[in-house]
Amino acid sequence: MGWYILKRIVQTIPVIVFATLIIYALVFLRPGDPILNLFGDKPVSEATRATIEAQYNLDKPFIVQWLLFLKGALTFDFGTSFSGQPVIDQIQRAFPVSVTLALMAVAFEAVLAIIIGTYAGIRRGGWFDGISLVVSLLIVAVPIFVIGFLFQIFIGIKADIDWLPPTVGGDWTITDLIMPAIVLGLTSLAFAMRLTRGSVSENLAADHVRTARAKGLSEGKVVRNHVLRNSLIPVVTFLGADLGTLMAGAIVTEGIFNVPGIGGLAYSAILKGESPTIVSVVTLMVLIYVVMSLLVDILYAWLDPRIRYA
């Protein structure tokens, strides 16, 4: 197992190299001119432009810019934003709130999905199954910016519950994040729920489950010990991968609830063409993703003894 983990970590290196290369190339291909963003509608002199371009390596070919980034990243120097702030500081500020939010969202999603999904899977075709299908469908079919505003306005403002404030802000607490976490978790709840349901009903018909039943185990025990364990494999894969998505993909949720997180940081960096920030965020996402999928793979082996790694 130790060897396997080491191998996986080594494999991360090309992933980071290529992911940053792709993003660097895309940002470079973006047709704008980041210096114009700095100056707004005021003219820019050639001399000032040259100074800024030299300062941020914008005058160099993109492959050189990217290599310089990689070189810096090796020494944990991720460059600075156009405002002169070290990118590492920006990320350090945005990271805790994003991680907390994403973990809360995944927890919410996992608990709800596994409970509802399992029950719907067992009672497949029943009324509970039907209702859970329609509800999960509604959630899928409503864009997050609509759900977010509905929550904010009806729960945050109209209901006016003290510990559920409508916005979060920079000085956040765990309870502030409950509402945004629910909204964020809802976006992929339907997936996790349908996956659990499908998996559970599939596994209910599996041979080893029949055996367990034949042995005279109670239905509850059968589900807990034999069905759920195998059924959770696709769900765990999904949730593991979802954590990263929920961190940096929470652009809209962060905007609505004023959460100063990674998503908003990356989004504004894209709009401003600030490659160092975008690429650093992507590097971080790759790292998180790799760690998560490694954990998921290890979980597989535990959840399903038939899977083996060498």
Added chain:
Amino acid sequence: MRLTRRVRLAGVALAASALVLTACSGGSDDEGSGDASDAIISVNGSEPENPLIPTATNETGGGNPIQNLFAGLVAYNADGSTTNEVAESIESDDATLWTVTLNDGWTFTDGTPVTAESFVNAWNYGADPANAQLNAYFFYPIEGTTEEGNTPEGVSTISGLTVVDESTFTIQLKKPESDFPLRLGYSAYFPLPEAAYGPDGKITAEYGERPIGNGPYMLSESGWEHDVQISMVTNPDYEGARTPANGGLTFKFYADLDAAYTDLVGGDLDVLDTVPDSALATFETDDVQAFNDPGSVFQSFTIPETLPHFSGEEGKLRRQAISYAINREEVTDKIFDGTRTPASDFTAPVLDGWSEEVEGNEVLTFDEEKAQELWAEADAISPWTGSFQIAYNTDGGHKAWVDATTNQIKNALDIDSSGAPYATFDELRAKVNDNTITTAFRTGWQADYPSMLNYLGPLYGTGAGSNDGEYTNPEFDTTIADAASTEGDDRYALIEDAQAILFTDLPAIPLWYSNIAAAAATDVDNVEFTWQNLPDYYKITK
């Protein structure tokens, strides 16, 4: 429903009320009238994109705090007139060589005095391209700078600035400008203390994080908390024209105005300077104080000469036809819920000398028949082909009005017309700047200083920095130059002549002025807005 309309006071009355306020807060403790004078007012802001250095900041996230942390030679009154602040006098005989004399007794919050050098050094620093300061542009009228306001290569000081003694310096301009002192309240002209510069002569990063100023407020102990807020308390040594009636300000950061409005309604924010689109329909009936008055932002779109069918006589006819085809009243009413005011000229209604009656502005009224007539005349010169598109940046909330306006053009002229979206501001500007844009495009302007001329010269003067349509008309240029060196009513008459020229050529199609559409919590008082569409922070009480 609570609705408070901002009352715009005449210059004199306003200056007087400022004095009264000063007097009041000076002796408030004894009189008991200042019961809430130590209240901290929370206002909306955003994480500054640049260090908090006056010449380095050109966006509101950093600009609004800086306005409160520093005091310049003059301060703006709400109506756009100026009051001397650090300056005792700013005088000139020929409107070209200006002599500035400073008041005694001004200090920075570190105790060092504000001297002529504090200004001149800061300006030199701002103009030197090696420092890449974003506000260098503001120094372009001064002798010894380039068109973009930088010092020429190899020179690090502006030759037009001369320090006479500790409290006097002179400014030599490139050409006469009678309203030059009006510019000096802008943040690019603020002074900097010695402490700002490091041993290498550069402004230090520490200073940019925690500036030492001379304004009505200074940073509190917590100061600038990144991604959270900037908090400031009153500066006890400040004796200028803007003595705070409150105990301090907190600029809370919001990436999204919607969240800020939500906080305002929820009681977690005191003042919001811009109401988000989603609340425009309801903010005047929501449980907040609503403000909705004409402001200083001029919105338009520009049809460059280089587009097919838009040059020469044909272009003139088509531009007029398009202008007649737009029902501005309807767009401002239906799309903006009355938070825009249909334009009647090329400037803005909050300025001295502004008039609703400008020769030729009937082209801004909606007249479908006239539009069709003119369009047909143009078709007679060369039949119309293609689609009429207006380019806009989607990160600025322009989609709704562009769609509405192009729909009106489509309906009135029976041609294909639509919006052309660009993802970001810089993508659109890059195309505009290198003249590769193949459509009309949105343009807008908020003046740097409260003068009608600032809406005309930089935008339509031949070769001017922000002349996006590459418009050129010698007659207009001379009229503007004359106006710049004239004063009083003669000046306004010349400005009107210049606008009349614009109305025949329509280098930009005026649309509307953005109103001050703002809101404040119900328990906040004395919220007034300036010509810059911002609250007069120091007056707010709670």
Added chain:
Amino acid sequence: MPDSTNKPQRPGQERFVAPLDETPLAAIDNVDIERAPESQWKEAWKRMRRSPMFWSSVTILAFLAVVIAFPQLFTSADPRYAQLSDSLEPAREGHPFGFTKQGADVWARTVYGARASVAVGLLTTIIFVVVGVVTGAVAAYYGKFADTVISRTSDIFFSIPLLLGCIVVVSVINNTWPDRGFWGSVLVIVLALSLFAWPQITRQMRAAVLEVKNLEFVDAARAIGASGRANLVRHIVPNAIGPVIVTATISLGVFIVSEATLSFLGLGLPSNVMSWGNDIAAAEVQIRSGENLRVLMVPSVALAVTVLGFILLGEAVREALDPKARKK
């Protein structure tokens, strides 16, 4: 690392040996002896025909197809005609759901918007499933080098969050390819979405195949001499595809909605291409006031019903294809 077969079995996980005629091995033997291999799909079709879920989804989707093909049958209003004086006007003769903020007919726009929205959802899903299933199955079945290359490539694209990646790609393409017409605009969104979405199916497929690969019937098929690829296509993929179909049909809804989210951020389909996403994003401002919500509801309901149609179809197909579920 020791092979798990050498390890003591976990409690409760002892292998149960069913009578020979009940094992999947017998089923495979039957198939091989009596019928051509395609019959598995035929059988699935037979089962599907009996499913009410299948027929309700077919009804919804057939209706949708008619709407897309002949929108003029459902509305006489011109969806592109907008008169600002009608802004947010309530329903009246010929305009059953009133008008949008721009003064266009809500119903007509929803009817005509179906084409772009369904095109985005369907095309993205097709690309995403085909690429994902092939890569995932290959990675899991062949393992070793193929697995490493595919898994790492999918890591690259999957570690970049969908929305973030799409924003970058769309903003790059938008201006390098202006005036790209209906299909061009749809294609840009489809490519952006599928570029960052396919690894989801890859990973799921890989996991599912890994799970199925070691099952007895596959060993059996291998033992009776089925070639690697035949084994993969005939036995492993159909058995592993269940969760993929669930993901794919839900994703279809997610893709249609993603277009709305991109529109909300200003990076969706341009406004001259009508789509539900565009209309929902434009109507979002109605939420705060709570007035004229029908402007938001009509395209949202259309979207929901469409997603329902596809999800039901997915469920029906999955049940029909799933050899394990059918034994119940």
